[in-house]
Amino acid sequence: MSSRDRRDAVSCKVCSVSSPHRFTLRNRHGMPDLLDFHICPNCGLTFLGTPISERELAALYDNKNSENHYKAIDPTLNLKMDRVCEDLVDLIETDDSPSVLDVGCGYGHLIEKIENMNLGIKGIGLELPGVRAETCKRQGMQIHTCPLSEVRDSFNGVLMLDVAEHVLNPNGLFKDSRDHLKDGGFLYLHTPRRCFWDSLFLNLVRIPGFRSVSRTWLETRVSTLHLHLWTDRALEISLGKAGFKMIEIQRELELSWPLELYVDSYLGRKLYLPKFMKRLLIPVLRILFIHMRTLRNKAICTAR
Numbered sequence: 001m002s003s004r005d006r007r008d009a010v011s012c013k014v015c016s017v018s019s020p021h022r023f024t025l026r027n028r029h030g031m032p033d034l035l036d037f038h039i040c041p042n043c044g045l046t047f048l049g050t051p052i053s054e055r056e057l058a059a060l061y062d063n064k065n066s067e068n069h070y071k072a073i074d075p076t077l078n079l080k081m082d083r084v085c086e087d088l089v090d091l092i093e094t095d096d097s098p099s100v101l102d103v104g105c106g107y108g109h110l111i112e113k114i115e116n117m118n119l120g121i122k123g124i125g126l127e128l129p130g131v132r133a134e135t136c137k138r139q140g141m142q143i144h145t146c147p148l149s150e151v152r153d154s155f156n157g158v159l160m161l162d163v164a165e166h167v168l169n170p171n172g173l174f175k176d177s178r179d180h181l182k183d184g185g186f187l188y189l190h191t192p193r194r195c196f197w198d199s200l201f202l203n204l205v206r207i208p209g210f211r212s213v214s215r216t217w218l219e220t221r222v223s224t225l226h227l228h229l230w231t232d233r234a235l236e237i238s239l240g241k242a243g244f245k246m247i248e249i250q251r252e253l254e255l256s257w258p259l260e261l262y263v264d265s266y267l268g269r270k271l272y273l274p275k276f277m278k279r280l281l282i283p284v285l286r287i288l289f290i291h292m293r294t295l296r297n298k299a300i301c302t303a304r
């Protein structure tokens with residue numbers, strides 16, 4: 001395929017509007033070498049336009065050692081699970097043996113947490129067949145390994161923690177979730193959203209002199225592992241198409257690692273910033289990102 005063909009506009013996977021090519025990144029997770037990203041002029045979704053199949057994605061996750069990933073983010077993961085449990089208690093509107101389905105439950109951390117906190121909620125998982133699902137089953141958890149559309153039960157809540165950015169067909173997944181809700185049920189999801197800094201670098205990435213720093217930022221936001229970066233509008237459209245009527249989005253800061261580690265990994269190793277510059281930058285970024293709340297990079301969304 002020629003470079004010209006590769007960069008042709010493609011349809012937005014949320015609203016189907018023709019979306020021009022915006023930037024290209026090197027693929028750090030296998031083939032193809034280059035990944036083309038597009039931005040929808042209607043809903044603002046930034047998404048991978050380079051074709052990738054379900055099978056290629058499944059192979060990518062099979063090869064990824066996610067147990068180490070979970071260990072690295074363990075302290076923040078625990079805080080996040082606490083927050084989710086608090087939200088669940090507020091969201092569940094019935095006392096009649098409520099149940100929630102954790103889509104993409106991984107090693108079952110959330111189900112275990114729900115169980116340990118004695119919330120009176122039954123947690124059930126959905127995960128691709130493989131080592132993660134087997135680990136959950138060995139611990140006695142109830143896990144489905146079929147596609148969501150084939151699950152027979154319905155639930156008071158469907159949970160999706162950092163899943164919506166990984167799937168090829170988010171509209172379909174949201175529709176399947178809604179089809180599995182009992183009356184009064186809800187979909188609760190966490191996913192990366194476009195914040196002020198994302199918008200800035202999405203604009204700068206086409207300007208000579210800013211390309212390198214913009215690509216370094218954007219590589220942390222989209223890849224074959226994060227197929228799209230949501231806007232609030234894209235989320236509302238996608239959930240609306242699935243039949244949800246009441247959609248509430250909270251915009252929050254979420255860092256999986258301490259800020260120092262991000263600066264070291266991305267600015268230090270990739271942009272070769274000297275040590276003294278990194279030391280100077282950390283307090284500046286702390287003020288900008290955390291105290292001034294400009295890095296509201298996560299959407300926590302409830303839909304009914």
Ligand SMILES: [Zn+2]
Binds near residue numbers: 015017045
């Ligand atoms: Zn769109």
